[in-house]
Amino acid sequence: MDGITFGRASLLCTLLLWAFQVCSGTVTVQVAPKVEVLKGESAKLPCTYTVSTSSSNTVVEWYIEPEQGTARKRVAFRSQGGEGKSDEGTTLTGRVTIGEDFTLTISSVQPSDELNFYCQVTAGPAGVGDAATMLKVFFAPEKPELTRPSSQAISAGETISSEIGTCVTKNGHPQPRIIWFKDDQPLPEVKDRKEKTYMIPSVVKEASGLYTIKSTLYMQPTKADKDSVFQCTVEYSMPGDQIKQKKSDTITINLNYPSEKATFSLLNTDPVKEGDNVTMKCETDGNPQPEFDFTKDGAVIKGQGGLLMLKSVKRTDNGVYTCMATDFDNLDADLSGTITLTVHYIDPVNVSPAQPQVVMLGDKVEWQCKTKASAAHTVHWKKGSEVLSQDGTLSLQDATYDKAGEYMCVGAVPSVPGLTAQASVNLTVKGKPMIxxxxxxxxxxxxxxxxxxxxxxxxxxxxxxxxxxxxxxxxxxxxxxxxxxxxxxxxxxxxxxxxxxxxxxxxxxxxxxxxxxxxxxxxxxxxxxxxxxxxxxxxxxxxxxxxxxxxxxxxxx
Missing domain, CATH: 2.60.40.10 (Immunoglobulins)
Incomplete structure (x- = not known):
C-alpha cells in the first residue's frame, strides 16, 4: 500500500514540474566577459537576451557589485520600448546611459569603475536571467625615476648590504611592477633581507585610484661592480593583453675599493724636446686615489695629486722618475712605477766664417755649418725656400749679383718634430754696375x-x-x-x-x-x-x- 502511494506522489511531482516549465519558459542573457578601456575614455558594455516565450513587459537592468560578496546596486534600467534611466546616488550617476539596444555606456572611466557589472533581464512569465561582465581600466604609469642615496661612497667587501638606489613610478593602473637591471641583465626579485642582494618594495594607492610603486635595491657590491650600470624598468599591462615597459635613466655607484697596482705614464704623445712642458700621471686601480710621492734619481720632487708637471724642460731634466703610493687598506701592495725621461736637444748652429762676407763679382765663397744633437740630425743650407746644400758645406764658385743676400743654415732632428736650430750669414757681391x-x-x-x-x-x-x-x-x-x-x-x-x-x-x-x-x-x-x-x-x-x-x-x- 505504501509503495503504491509513493509512486503516485512521484508521478504527480513530475507532472507539476513539467507544467511549470511550459508556463514559465527561460531567459538567456549574453554579455562580453570582459571590456577593456583606458582611463578617461568611454566604455560600452553590450547586453543582448533571448526568451523562450514572448513578453511585452521585459525590463533590462544594469547592476554593479561594489565589492566582491556585497549586495548588488542598480545603476541604470530600461523597459522594452521605454526610455532608459540611470539611478541616483551611485558612483556612476551622471556618467552612465543605457541605449535602445540595452548597451550600458560609461563616460570618463576612472580606476574605481573597475567592477563586475551585471545585466539582468526580467521577462514576465518567461522569468529572470542575468550575466556578468568585468570592466578593466588601464593607465600607463610615468617613466620611473631612479635616484642614488645621499650617503657616502659604498665600500667593497662589506658584510652588510648597502642601498644602491630607489626606483619610483607613479600613476599606473592596474598595479605595475618594477624590475631591476645591472649591466642590462635583470636581477631576480628577492625580498629576503638576509640575502646579499634584495629589494624592498612599497605600493601606494592614490586618491585617484592610480598606483605609485617604489622599490629600493640593496647589495653587497664587489670591486667587479665599480663600473656597473644600474637601471630599473616599470612593467605594466595595457588593453589586448599587452605587456609594456618604460626604462629609467641609469646610475653608477661610488664604490671604494683597495688598490692592487699603480701605473705611472708619460702623457706627452710626441718625443720630448727642450722647451716642452711635460706631464706625468700616477694612478692606482683603487678608489679613492691615495697620496703620491715623486722622486727623480732618488731626490724628492713635488707633484700635484697624481700629476707631476715639468715646465719648459731642459736636457738636465733627463733621468729616472719614480712614483710611490700607500693604500692603508692594502699595505702589502707594491704601488710604485718608474719613467725614464729623455729630453731631446740640438745645440746652436755654428757657422764658419760667421761674419758677413763681401766678395768681388766672379769670386768664390764658402761656408761650413755644424751642430750637435741628442739623436741623428741633418744640416742644410738654403736661400729663401730653395735648398742649396745638405752636407753642411755651402760653396759658391762664381759670385754674381743675384747671389747676394741672406743664407740660412738649418739643423734638425727628424725623429723629434719641431726640434730645429738655425743661423744666418749675409753675402755682399761688389763690382762695377750692370744695367x-x-x-x-x-x-x-x-x-x-x-x-x-x-x-x-x-x-x-x-x-x-x-x-x-x-x-x-x-x-x-x-x-x-x-x-x-x-x-x-x-x-x-x-x-x-x-x-x-x-x-x-x-x-x-x-x-x-x-x-x-x-x-x-x-x-x-x-x-x-x-x-x-x-x-x-x-x-x-x-x-x-x-x-x-x-x-x-x-x-x-
Missing part, C-alpha cells in the same frame, strides 16, 4: 710725357745719370737699384732716345732707352690697319701694315 736690358718707352704723340725705368746691379750702390734729365726717383728692389725718370718726348728724344748711365768705384755702364709712338689699331669688318713709327739716332721709320683676312663662312644643315 738690365732696357724697355722701350711709348707715347701717344710727340710732346707727351714718357716714364722710363733703369734697373742696375752693383755694389756699392751705383749713381744714376739720365741724358737728357727729367724728374727722377730711386728705389731698391732686392739686389738691384732702380731709377725712374719722367720727361717730355721731344723731337730730339724721339730721334735720339734717352741714355741711362750708372757708375760706382768699380766702373760704369750705360744703355740707350728708345722712345716710340704707341701702336694705333683700326679694326674694320674684314681688315685692319696699324702703323708704328719710331726714331733712332736720326733715322725715322714709319711702318704701315695692312692686314687682310677673309671671314670663313660656315653653313649648318
Amino acid at each position: 738690365e736690358t732696357p724697355a722701350v718707352g711709348e707715347v701717344g704723340k710727340e710732346g707727351d710725357m714718357v716714364t722710363l725705368k733703369c734697373s742696375a746691379y752693383g755694389s756699392p750702390a751705383p749713381q744714376f745719370t739720365w741724358k737728357p734729365s727729367g724728374k727722377e726717383s730711386v728705389s731698391v728692389e732686392g739686389n738691384k737699384v732702380v731709377s725712374t725718370v719722367t720727361l717730355q718726348a721731344t723731337a730730339e728724344v724721339m730721334k735720339d732716345g734717352v741714355t741711362c748711365e750708372v757708375s760706382n768705384e768699380h766702373g760704369t755702364d750705360s744703355k740707350a732707352f728708345l722712345v716710340s709712338l704707341k701702336r694705333a689699331i683700326d679694326n674694320s669688318a674684314d681688315r685692319g690697319f696699324f702703323n708704328l713709327s719710331f726714331c733712332v739716332r736720326g733715322v725715322c721709320v714709319v711702318v704701315v701694315a695692312l692686314l687682310c683676312y677673309e671671314t670663313e663662312k660656315l653653313s649648318f644643315s
